[in-house]
Amino acid sequence: MASGYKRILLKVSGEALAGDNSFGIEPPFLQGVARQIADVARTGTQVAIVVGGGNIFRGMAGAADGTDRVTADLMGMLGTMINALALSNAISRQGVKSKPFSAATMPSVADTFTARDAKLALEEGFVVVLGGGTGNPFFTTDTAATLRAIELECDVVLKGTKVDGVYSDDPKKNPDAVRYAHISFDDVISQNLKVMDTAAFALARDNRMPIIVYALDVAEGLSGVLEGRGRSTLVGDHG
Ligand SMILES: Nc1ncnc2c1ncn2[C@@H]1O[C@H](COP(=O)(O)OP(=O)(O)OP(=O)(O)O)[C@@H](O)[C@H]1O
Numbered sequence: 001m002a003s004g005y006k007r008i009l010l011k012v013s014g015e016a017l018a019g020d021n022s023f024g025i026e027p028p029f030l031q032g033v034a035r036q037i038a039d040v041a042r043t044g045t046q047v048a049i050v051v052g053g054g055n056i057f058r059g060m061a062g063a064a065d066g067t068d069r070v071t072a073d074l075m076g077m078l079g080t081m082i083n084a085l086a087l088s089n090a091i092s093r094q095g096v097k098s099k100p101f102s103a104a105t106m107p108s109v110a111d112t113f114t115a116r117d118a119k120l121a122l123e124e125g126f127v128v129v130l131g132g133g134t135g136n137p138f139f140t141t142d143t144a145a146t147l148r149a150i151e152l153e154c155d156v157v158l159k160g161t162k163v164d165g166v167y168s169d170d171p172k173k174n175p176d177a178v179r180y181a182h183i184s185f186d187d188v189i190s191q192n193l194k195v196m197d198t199a200a201f202a203l204a205r206d207n208r209m210p211i212i213v214y215a216l217d218v219a220e221g222l223s224g225v226l227e228g229r230g231r232s233t234l235v236g237d238h239g
């Protein structure tokens with residue numbers, strides 16, 4: 001069934017790609033995510049993806065160990081590129097055309113991202129997988145996801161992660177945390193709810209870009225979440 005969305009931006013958690021491990025990519029999990037994405041793309045919904053890198057390297061952790069922050073963030077961005085290549089290839093193996101783009105120039109690895117080229121690829125039926133975050137240190141791939149969604153004129157950001165929505169507190173640390181079905185940008189920011197960083201929420205709020213937070217391993221799959229089935233939280237000022 002078609003989702004009703006013409007074009008979506010999916011943020012795939014890097015940390016979740018490690019599956020039951022603490023580092024790297026678990027192939028069955030990667031294949032499962034690729035299958036869900038291919039199912040949605042086959043319905044005619046255009047899919048752009050931003051991939052995180054928490055399964056490989058986070059700049060803050062590198063900086064805490066003494067590496068200068070800009071270098072550590074470059075290392076983090078390169079980690080997201082590894083995930084982007086793996087995910088794009090896994091989607092292609094599902095029989096759906098996919099093309100990786102990089103925010104940083106690395107011509108032998110992937111085309112450099114421009115909104116114009118990525119939009120053309122989407123219109124030609126490619127699932128585009130965007131690595132390298134925003135290309136700038138001191139940002140995150142959550143902010144990159146919101147930024148790219150706005151640049152590519154997507155209808156919605158889907159944040160696919162390890163938890164099934166936005167809670168009153170981190171559900172991994174507080175078993176009494178309560179999940180919201182819907183929450184406004186102002187509330188998620190003023191309550192300092194950490195499922196995404198404040199910069200990403202503020203950018204989405206200022207550009208009226210709704211965000212749906214859901215668990216990548218949801219039984220109903222990405223298509224189910226897009227159709228309103230499966231647990232998730234809608235962050236936005238309308239609906
Ligand atoms: N209020 C909250 N509601 C839901 N999750 C929360 C909340 N506060 C903190 N979290 C945590 O935020 C995590 C998701 O964000 P995080 O940026 O760490 O990961 P990610 O975006 O999934 O991974 P990556 O950065 O590797 O792409 C969840 O796993 C959850 O434990």
Ligand SMILES: O=c1ccn([C@@H]2O[C@H](COP(=O)(O)O)[C@@H](O)[C@H]2O)c(=O)[nH]1
Binds near residue numbers: 141
């Ligand atoms: O725009 C960006 C995006 C990411 N980084 C660096 O990459 C890692 C991994 O990204 P996550 O969003 O944490 O998954 C991040 O910790 C940063 O070091 C960046 O510098 N700029």
